[in-house]
Amino acid sequence: MASPAEEDLKKALSDLKSQNPSLGIPKIHALLLASHPDWTVSEKRTRKILQSQGLVQSGQSSIIVPTSRLISGLDVKKWTTKVEPRYFDKRRGKGLVAVEPISEGELIWKEDPLVLAPEWDYFDKQVRGVACWHCSTPLQHTGLEVPCRADGSSANYCPARFCNRLCLVRSDKTHALLCPAQNPASSKLLRYARDKQWLALYAYAQVIARFILENQNDAAALKEDLEVVRSFAQIGMEERFRNSAAVLGQEPDREAWKRGHELLVQTFFDPPTADGKKKLKKIIRKPLSPELEKELLDYDTGFLSGIGLMNLNLENHGGLYVLHSHMNHSCQPNVSVRHLDPRTALSRIFMVAKTDIAPGEELVVSYVDPNMSYNRRQAELRQWGFNCTCPRCLEQAKDAKVAAPAHGEAREGLDIGELERELKLGLGVM
Numbered sequence: 001m002a003s004p005a006e007e008d009l010k011k012a013l014s015d016l017k018s019q020n021p022s023l024g025i026p027k028i029h030a031l032l033l034a035s036h037p038d039w040t041v042s043e044k045r046t047r048k049i050l051q052s053q054g055l056v057q058s059g060q061s062s063i064i065v066p067t068s069r070l071i072s073g074l075d076v077k078k079w080t081t082k083v084e085p086r087y088f089d090k091r092r093g094k095g096l097v098a099v100e101p102i103s104e105g106e107l108i109w110k111e112d113p114l115v116l117a118p119e120w121d122y123f124d125k126q127v128r129g130v131a132c133w134h135c136s137t138p139l140q141h142t143g144l145e146v147p148c149r150a151d152g153s154s155a156n157y158c159p160a161r162f163c164n165r166l167c168l169v170r171s172d173k174t175h176a177l178l179c180p181a182q183n184p185a186s187s188k189l190l191r192y193a194r195d196k197q198w199l200a201l202y203a204y205a206q207v208i209a210r211f212i213l214e215n216q217n218d219a220a221a222l223k224e225d226l227e228v229v230r231s232f233a234q235i236g237m238e239e240r241f242r243n244s245a246a247v248l249g250q251e252p253d254r255e256a257w258k259r260g261h262e263l264l265v266q267t268f269f270d271p272p273t274a275d276g277k278k279k280l281k282k283i284i285r286k287p288l289s290p291e292l293e294k295e296l297l298d299y300d301t302g303f304l305s306g307i308g309l310m311n312l313n314l315e316n317h318g319g320l321y322v323l324h325s326h327m328n329h330s331c332q333p334n335v336s337v338r339h340l341d342p343r344t345a346l347s348r349i350f351m352v353a354k355t356d357i358a359p360g361e362e363l364v365v366s367y368v369d370p371n372m373s374y375n376r377r378q379a380e381l382r383q384w385g386f387n388c389t390c391p392r393c394l395e396q397a398k399d400a401k402v403a404a405p406a407h408g409e410a411r412e413g414l415d416i417g418e419l420e421r422e423l424k425l426g427l428g429v430m
């Protein structure tokens with residue numbers, strides 16, 4: 001075992017990287033050791049060389065920022081009079097600012113989701129018919145529960161049940177297209193999302209289902225929802241990975257992206273079987289315009305940005321909320337998001353002030369577990385397209401610099417495998 005000369009190592013790494021351009025640092029390092037079993041090289045050294053040779057992006061310098069804009073005509077008063085959306089700048093995007101004093105412990109507003117792709121344990125309960133398909137609440141045998149509208153004698157039985165008629169009626173915005181009895185092609189899509197634990201795919205499917213049904217039932221609602229979704233912060237999946245790959249050592253699973261896209265297209269536009277086609281036709285009386293279909297499902301400009309948008313905006317438990325999604329991140333948040341009402345399980349969220357908030361102050365939540373170390377928070381937050389410069393991070397950056405002088409070492413101490421798993425589970429990231 002010997003430490004290779006700098007030049008030999010540079011040559012070997014640049015060869016490996018040019019043969020495997022999509023691989024991140026940890027995998028290149030593993031390949032290096034496998035192809036030179038007599039070399040002793042630390043991953044730190046590999047990283048330094050790859051970065052100094054410009055073979056990977058060296059973190060902080062290059063970050064792709066999401067785009068966002070204010071929603072025109074949004075009536076915030078229906079939630080609260082105490083906050084106002086504001087557009088800051090390109091880097092920070094939009095956010096929420098207090099316009100009246102808010103006291104610590106105060107419930108600022110509560111909000112129901114545009115769509116809900118509930119965490120998988122709740123999803124499993126929905127599929128077993130023991131939690132409401134609409135609001136995810138475990139069913140209590142109140143006598144008010146109702147089944148899906150689909151004919152129960154169908155070969156493709158739908159297990160969906162609802163708390164009461166209200167939840168049934170509300171689910172008319174999406175359910176028919178994701179119902180195994182009414183649109184059998186959707187079963188494969190939902191199973192795939194479940195197997196891959198890919199919340200963003202499931203949430204995006206619900207958004208598309210909602211648009212298709214609004215398109216034929218309620219043109220005004222479609223117009224309003226399109227404005228909302230187009231205004232959400234967005235970043236494509238490739239860009240999301242470019243931001244975080246060098247730091248997290250993740251590889252995008254493009255095969256899964258392709259398969260997810262294919263199943264979405266089958267579910268909403270082109271079921272593989274004749275029976276499936278016939279049933280879908282029964283639901284969709286008026287197809288989306290070709291422009292809107294392209295905007296939602298063109299692989300690069302529609303699908304990958306739609307999934308990226310879900311990843312940026314979904315609340316941790318799987319709901320997509322209009323006002324909540326405005327809030328920016330801080331590792332020292334002044335707002336916490338709670339699920340306080342057992343009757344609405346994961347669906348309804350309550351925004352509670354963690355501190356007094358003065359008029360003019362921005363409302364911020366934490367996108368990641370604030371108990372994690374500085375380095376780990378920074379690494380995870382790059383997926384949202386920013387380096388956190390909250391007061392707590394600025395303070396801790398000084399200490400981190402002493403411990404790890406070069407940025408390339410900022411990742412030290414992270415268990416990448418564990419982090420990757422957590423991210424995938426928590427955010428449906430693929």
Ligand SMILES: [Zn+2]
Nearest residue numbers: 132135163167
């Ligand atoms: Zn319900």
Ligand SMILES: [Zn+2]
Nearest residue numbers: 148158160179
């Ligand atoms: Zn159903």
Ligand SMILES: [Zn+2]
Nearest residue numbers: 331388390393
């Ligand atoms: Zn921070």
